[in-house]
Amino acid sequence: MRIGIADTMFARADMGGLAIKTMKKEIARKGYNVKIERYTVPGIKDLPVACLKLFREKKCDLVVALGFVGGAAIDETCAHEASLSLINVEILEGKHILKVFVHTSEAENDAQLAKILKDRVEKHAINALDLGFRPESLIKRAGTAQRQGSENESTLKI
Amino acid sequence: MRIGIADTMFARADMGGLAIKTMKKEIARKGYNVKIERYTVPGIKDLPVACLKLFREKKCDLVVALGFVGGAAIDETCAHEASLSLINVEILEGKHILKVFVHTSEAENDAQLAKILKDRVEKHAINALDLGFRPESLIKRAGTAQRQGSENESTLKI
Amino acid sequence: MRIGIADTMFARADMGGLAIKTMKKEIARKGYNVKIERYTVPGIKDLPVACLKLFREKKCDLVVALGFVGGAAIDETCAHEASLSLINVEILEGKHILKVFVHTSEAENDAQLAKILKDRVEKHAINALDLGFRPESLIKRAGTAQRQGSENESTLKI
């Protein structure tokens, strides 16, 4: 299996590097056979075509797209455009892109933002491997209020 | 007929499980011949490609996409992106996806949210079967202010 | 000519029935040769794929899509998603869909809402026939501030 990592120079932390480090540990632990391809672009709106290239030119089976969203209104608009377009690439290719975006507006300070970023990237790096190698493990966790970036939420009693 | 169920680990209740349970009861009652395929993904924005895979890889004839929307502004944006993209998949495949989204903002507390979720999932599970097996029954209910998640509304006198 | 009518169970009035009744009267009056196909779906976001099916499976030449928009913010978002996607279907098929949406927010009470709905549906039912049979009649009315749902507006002096 080939997994693509698309990230940006804009991000305030090495999200791609952290995703790769987390994956490599899990790959070794589980004995998976994975080749990782990395592609770095200037900003979040460059991620969709980067993912497309990872699918087409590097033959990736799934991609993790890592984006950092600035604190201004225009940054949120960019994130929305990137997000919609990443889903368009998924539909075009029929393959998953895990969309890992961290928004500056989620945190009150840099320390909290770093913590959210670390938790979200690490959990989604594992989710990507689970989606690729053990999709049935996701069905088992369906509806369990899984969160990336914070603790899981409580479940509803239905 | 093959019906796909796409749901998420993010959801605060087992929406996919509830949809399947409701459908199985109705399938038995009506004597339909249906095979159900389930696909669970991390979050709402992963649903569009999951539905595409249910159509293409599992040969589903229609899909029910179940999403739970968190209470933050960014969650509503995610729901909008997922929603638009689910319609894109419908157009691409020429097949229906029943889009069953429950928004945290719809309820004042967890009990009310659970109630909305249960009613909406159950009614749309039946709608999916009606759309597949008895489309003429929908024409009969055209313009009757059907609601999922609450009681039906009143009709207008025209 | 085949004309499709796509409407919803969600609507608080039988918009599809009213469109068909209005068209049949005009068809008889003008001596047109038209076959009408009707397709009812749960809600507004199910209309795009319904229209696609009317074009592809029922060989319609044009479609009237009738949607009723609830009063909550999420309903307006749904209308926006449906609207964009209906235009996408028009572009994909190269054929017109008359998009007849009535928004709860347009009226102060049910009586006014019913009046808007009736006027808009009836006028657009005629517009659909004009677009199909007498497109030159629309050029003659270009820039004349035609409104559906209310009286026409005044024109500007240029």
Next chain:
Amino acid sequence: MRIGIADTMFARADMGGLAIKTMKKEIARKGYNVKIERYTVPGIKDLPVACLKLFREKKCDLVVALGFVGGAAIDETCAHEASLSLINVEILEGKHILKVFVHTSEAENDAQLAKILKDRVEKHAINALDLGFRPESLIKRAGTAQRQGSENESTLKI
């Protein structure tokens, strides 16, 4: 060269007629060889498929799409949907659509609105011909703060 003019019955002035009149004068003055095709639709959201038909059925090389936007919030949403979809048609066909929209919200009264409309339509009618016959003349005016609907703006000193 074939140029398409797409306009609406909704508009409060004959934007299509004005565009054609302006073009004909310029065509005569410059000695261009142009055939003009006109297509009128009910409203702004019908323009994208009208443009597509002008390209495909009338073999137009470029199209001018003229839309008038009402004063309500829903009108602005319609304009956004139409605008996005017009660009989609441009991308699909690989040809230019000059998008000439006049928004009621731009003016304080009808006289001002009429003036904006007239200036914008006339200037973009000429822009369409320049884009078709003398594209190099646009490069010469790059970054010169050209405006349609008002006087040009000042340029920045960089």
Next chain:
Amino acid sequence: MRIGIADTMFARADMGGLAIKTMKKEIARKGYNVKIERYTVPGIKDLPVACLKLFREKKCDLVVALGFVGGAAIDETCAHEASLSLINVEILEGKHILKVFVHTSEAENDAQLAKILKDRVEKHAINALDLGFRPESLIKRAGTAQRQGSENESTLKI
């Protein structure tokens, strides 16, 4: 390598000219073999099809799209539409478009706006060459909070 430059007559500064000047200096310094093609259009919403034409008709390998966004709400909507559509062109062609937009709302006066514009255009002109000739240099700067239009931001400690 062929690089396209798409810019507008609407912009309040010669963004295309500045991008070309910056690139030529870098091209000479690094000894790259590049042919530059320029295409100027009226406004920001004309950029997507201009980029498509640069890819298809001028055989460009990557494009820099330069847009200037006015200060009104409608200008921000136009920028959003253009931005989404530029990404669509990237996905359609499988090639990068560096999207260099300057928003009037970013600055408090013309001098500051000019400074932002100059910095952003110059840095993205270099980014375009790096992306084309030395993509590995972007991986080295991944997560380093690179900004165009201002100084880089600080990085987070994770």
